Amino acid sequence: MNTLPLLLYAAAGVAYAIHFARRDSTVGRAATTLLLFGALVHTFVIGMQTMEVRHLPFANFSRAVSSFVWLLTLSYLYLELTTDERSMGVFILPVIIGLQLIPVLHPGVERADPVLDSPWFWVHVSSLLFAYASFALAGVLGVTYMLQFKEIKKKHLGYFYTRLPSLQILDIMNSRAVTVGLVFLTFGVIVGAVWTAQARTIAPDDPNLRAMSIDDPKIFVALLTWGVYSFAIFARRTWGWTGRRAAWLSSLGFAFAMVNFLAINYFVTTSHTFY
Amino acid sequence: MHLFLLGVSHRTAPVDLRERLDFSSRDLTAAAGAIATKPSMSEAVVLSTCNRSELYVATTDPACAREELVSFISEYHHVSAPTFQPHLFALENSAAVAHLFRVAAGLDSLVVGEPQILGQVKDAYQTSASTRCVGPVLSNVFRWSFGVGKRVRTETALGEGAVSVSYAAVALARKIFGRLGGHRVLVVGAGEISSLTAQHLRTQGVGEIVITSRTHAHAEELAAVVGGLAVPWDSMTNALGAADIVITATGSQRPIITRAQLEAAQGHRRGTPLFIIDIAVPRDVDPAVGEIEQVFLYNIDDLQIIVEENLSRRAAEVERAESIVNDEVTKFMTWQRSRSAVPTVVALRQRFESIRRSELQRLEGKLGPLTPETRARVDEVTRLIVEKLLLEPTEQLKALPDEETQAAYTEAVNRLFRLQDQDASEPSKRS
Numbered sequence: 153m154n155t156l157p158l159l160l161y162a163a164a165g166v167a168y169a170i171h172f173a174r175r176d177s178t179v180g181r182a183a184t185t186l187l188l189f190g191a192l193v194h195t196f197v198i199g200m201q202t203m204e205v206r207h208l209p210f211a212n213f214s215r216a217v218s219s220f221v222w223l224l225t226l227s228y229l230y231l232e233l234t235t236d237e238r239s240m241g242v243f244i245l246p247v248i249i250g251l252q253l254i255p256v257l258h259p260g261v262e263r264a265d266p267v268l269d270s271p272w273f274w275v276h277v278s279s280l281l282f283a284y285a286s287f288a289l290a291g292v293l294g295v296t297y298m299l300q301f302k303e304i305k306k307k308h309l310g311y312f313y314t315r316l317p318s319l320q321i322l323d324i325m326n327s328r329a330v331t332v333g334l335v336f337l338t339f340g341v342i343v344g345a346v347w348t349a350q351a352r353t354i355a356p357d358d359p360n361l362r363a364m365s366i367d368d369p370k371i372f373v374a375l376l377t378w379g380v381y382s383f384a385i386f387a388r389r390t391w392g393w394t395g396r397r398a399a400w401l402s403s404l405g406f407a408f409a410m411v412n413f414l415a416i417n418y419f420v421t422t423s424h425t426f427y
Numbered sequence: 428m429h430l431f432l433l434g435v436s437h438r439t440a441p442v443d444l445r446e447r448l449d450f451s452s453r454d455l456t457a458a459a460g461a462i463a464t465k466p467s468m469s470e471a472v473v474l475s476t477c478n479r480s481e482l483y484v485a486t487t488d489p490a491c492a493r494e495e496l497v498s499f500i501s502e503y504h505h506v507s508a509p510t511f512q513p514h515l516f517a518l519e520n521s522a523a524v525a526h527l528f529r530v531a532a533g534l535d536s537l538v539v540g541e542p543q544i545l546g547q548v549k550d551a552y553q554t555s556a557s558t559r560c561v562g563p564v565l566s567n568v569f570r571w572s573f574g575v576g577k578r579v580r581t582e583t584a585l586g587e588g589a590v591s592v593s594y595a596a597v598a599l600a601r602k603i604f605g606r607l608g609g610h611r612v613l614v615v616g617a618g619e620i621s622s623l624t625a626q627h628l629r630t631q632g633v634g635e636i637v638i639t640s641r642t643h644a645h646a647e648e649l650a651a652v653v654g655g656l657a658v659p660w661d662s663m664t665n666a667l668g669a670a671d672i673v674i675t676a677t678g679s680q681r682p683i684i685t686r687a688q689l690e691a692a693q694g695h696r697r698g699t700p701l702f703i704i705d706i707a708v709p710r711d712v713d714p715a716v717g718e719i720e721q722v723f724l725y726n727i728d729d730l731q732i733i734v735e736e737n738l739s740r741r742a743a744e745v746e747r748a749e750s751i752v753n754d755e756v757t758k759f760m761t762w763q764r765s766r767s768a769v770p771t772v773v774a775l776r777q778r779f780e781s782i783r784r785s786e787l788q789r790l791e792g793k794l795g796p797l798t799p800e801t802r803a804r805v806d807e808v809t810r811l812i813v814e815k816l817l818l819e820p821t822e823q824l825k826a827l828p829d830e831e832t833q834a835a836y837t838e839a840v841n842r843l844f845r846l847q848d849q850d851a852s853e854p855s856k857r858s
Contacts, residue, residue, distance in 0.1 A: 166683075175579075305730050311734070314587070318605035319700065327524060393696025396723055 153197050154218055154255040160190030161249050162226070168241035172315055180238045184229075187241070189349050191225045198222055210277040211268050218255035220413070221248055224285040231289060231325065234256025245293045271348035277338030281375075284409050286333030287381070293326040294399035301396050323394055327385075330402050336379045341374060373412040380405040428469070428564055431489045432523035433496045434481030437537050440514035448508050450475035455551070456558045462499060463560040464597060467491040470562045472569060474530070474551040476544065478537050482614055485564035524568055525756045531576035533585060534748055540585035540741045545576035545621060555843050567763065575755045582751060586746045588737030592730045593623040595737070596704045600672055603702050603723055607631040613670035614638040615663060615684075616677030617649040620706045622725075625653040637666050641677065668692035673703045675711035682713040689691065689716050704730070764833055765825035771822050771837050774846040779813045 167183030170176070198219060201209035209215035217304035228244045231237075299312045300319055316322070348364045355361060366372060387393035393401070435448055437683040450458050450473050452662070462484060464469035482500075486492035501508045504800065518526050532546045552569040555561045561569070580586050589595035593743060604610055610633050614621050617640050625636055636655030639662070640646035646657035658666055667673065669690065669836045675702035684703070693701070698721055705712040717724035755807070787794070794802060824840070827833040841847055 300602075304599070304723055307725065307732075309599075309733060313602065318601060319603050321605040388698070394698035395700065397720070 153200070154194075154245065154252065154259070157190050157194035157197060157221075158252045158256050160186055160193060161221075161245065161252055164190055164241075165245035165249050168238070168245050168348070172239060172242040175315065180276055183241060185421035186240065187225065187229060188244075191222070191229060194218075194222045194225065199223060207268075208274055208278065210274065210281070214255040214258050216277065216281065217251055217414075219254075220281045220284055221252045222271050223281050224248055224251075224288050227282075227289055228319050231329075235317075235321070236319070239315050239317060240289075240292060240296065244289065244352055247288055247292070270347055270351065272350065273345055273364060276344040276347055279336045279343060284413055286329045286336065287377075287402070287409045289408045290326050290329035290333060290402040293329060294402040294406075297322040297326060297399035298396060298403075300347065301329045301399070303348065319395065323398065326398060326402055327388060327394075330381055330384055330398075330405070334378070334385060337381065338373075338379055341413045370412060370416050373408055373416055377405055377408040428485050428487060429489050430520050430523045430564055430568060431484050431486045431492050432481060432518045432526060433493060434474075434479060435511065435514050436479035436481070436516070436535065438535070439516050440511070444511060444514055445480065447477070448480045448500065448504055448511060449477075450480055450503075455554045456560075458503065459555045460558055461503075461561040462496065463555075465492075465495045467495055470555075470565045471560050472551050472555040472565050474548060476547050479530070479535075481530075483523070483565055483569075484590045485562060487666040489517075493517055500556075521756060521760050523748065524759055525752065527568060527572045528575045528752045528755055528759075529749075531572040532579035532748055532752055534579075534745065534752065538590050539738075539745060540587070540748075541590075542580075542586050545573070545580075548576065549573060568759070571755070571759050574754060579748045579751050580753070583744045583747045585741055585748045588635065588733075588740055590734055590737050590741070591623075592620055592706070592727065592734060593627050595730045595733045596624050596674070596725070599704075599723070599725065599733075600628065600702055601631070601701050604671065607633045609634045610671040611669055612636045612655075612672045612674065613663075613666045614649065614653075614655070615673065615675040615711065616679075616707065617641050617645040618706065621674045621676035622649055622652060624638070624706075625649070627656065628672065629653050630729070633672070638672070639663050639666060662690060664688060671699065671701060673701065675703070675704065676706040677711050679707070679711055681707060682711060684712045684716060686713055686715040689719060689722065693719065693721075705728075761826075764827060764830065768824040768827065768833065768837070771840055771846070772824055775820065775840060775844060776817060778844050779817060780845055782815050783809050 160393065164183050164186035167179055167186055171180040171183050198209060201215060205211075208219065210219055225248055226245070228240070228248075232241065296312070296316055297319060300316045303309055303313045304319065348361060350359070352361050364371065366375070380401060384393070384398055384405065387401070388398055432695050435445060437445065439450070455473050455475065459471045459473050462482060467488045468484045468486045472483040474481040474483065482496055484492055484496070496506050497512065500506070500511065504544070527548075529535045531545055533542070533544050536544050536599065548569070552561065552565075555565070589598045600607060600610075607628065611733045612625060612628055612633050612635070615798060617638065625638075629636065636650075636653055637658055638650045638653075638655045639658050639660055640649075641660050642658065643659065649655065650657040663683075673684075675684065688772070689701075700721045700723065701719075703712055703716065703722060703724045707725065708727060710726055712724060712726075714724070716722055787806065794805065797805070818842075824833075824836060827836055
């Protein structure tokens, strides 16, 4: 079911790459259309899954990744359509395509755990997935900022100089994406904590819930990620850490977020394993 | 009818002669009107820029048109013909079409790919069109040339990258700051390049331009030119703290902006980028300034390297642009030939149609008893037969490869079907 969106994303990815290399606006428009179409089909897939399990398809690792990809695509499309700037596509599409491979290759089965049957849980997961999507955008913006910065600073105006938007625009978009991401991360973590406290009263013996503490790698890295982004915003406001420093911090934060979302969930954590 | 072009350009004539033959400073419409009313010519467009004066005309006799144009230029500019004749170039039909397309594409410009020329070609055409000095010949070729100019600009990088130091500086500023609206500029020392750069920045909509110079009068002069504000020399450090773009061009032998000075000023900036363009030789800004995180320092050599790189990048695109021009010339000539086949095709159709009608008329007696529906069917069938018979010859006539073949075919068709006898008032002709 996730294959069709993947194929459309892949086609859009190829179109974005051609658009970036040749700077052909017709191909660029085709890329956006393909991505919009992919997002539409993906919306339909998620809608179907929601109807099937009667809640948003988050409680299975693959489906959570698929939902994350969907949110990331929508966030990117929002960014592209509001700024009329397509050159980010070639950087964000590999993330979208790579992550969408997970639900295609390992569809998994969603088990409805009665513990999860709380609106708090869904708010918690939606907020965090949206925060990660914002961080992904900020991370990509940070990487492109550094590529562009290096060329201008070193006076070797080349490939990226002619293709990427201006440094200031990249910096502003990065700052916005980090702020939005941090708001949702904070909200998501607080809601998670509230829900855990509530759920423990319902199911005191659930191993997942018992493992919810700062010692758990998943929660620890989430707080670390929160620390990185809070520091990025604090440093920007206080010491004027804009530009390359902000770009670097947002890339670091995104690396933490992805390790937490993908690797730690899979291998390490004892909490957050509801599937 | 032939397309004929006579003119001088930077490739054929020195600047003093081009100045003497310049039409743009005088009434262009009058010149075009005067040419178009010459006996051998029916249409005229005068394209006159600082690099070229070119006269495009539609004529029945190019040799005669050339003579008339030479004497016209001589009289109009009060320059004796032998003075400019060796510098003239003359082109006809497809060669003239190719030349116009190359000009519109920016391939014939002094700075290859410069953007103004397409607008100048459009203006020249509009000027003639407004006084009805253009007809089908020039109208078609000029309108086509606008498309060629646009195609070359969108499909190649011929017009990309700044090719002057001041534009290169502005392009860099845009790459650092995005839109320049609201950004503050500080000009230290008034010189030609700093003045040009400040003017370009002004057209990009920068906020405030502050100018300072050791000689305050110079600062005030430049401030008047670019619409800026002249401030005393000793308030430079303050101005430095407030500026986003700094242009330095003083004659100082020692750096006037040091790292320590700038770091002190940067304290208030809170990480906003600063772009410094140091045009002075020897340099006005200590190179160590460029090591500060959010400072982008470019000196005159850096900018010149960018300009040279852009020029060589444009040169690399010339081949692609030329092939687009050639492609368009072929398309245009084919289209024109297909259009010139139209009168023959029309005459042929009329001939067939009149035969069909007269045969139906002749058979009126025999067709009389038929019902109206059957008669309509007979009419339809005969019409379809004629259509089918003419389909292939029409396509073939429109697709003939060159004018000679077309003349031969037209002649043959005229004779085979006695077209000229049949419709003597509208003989088939080629334009």
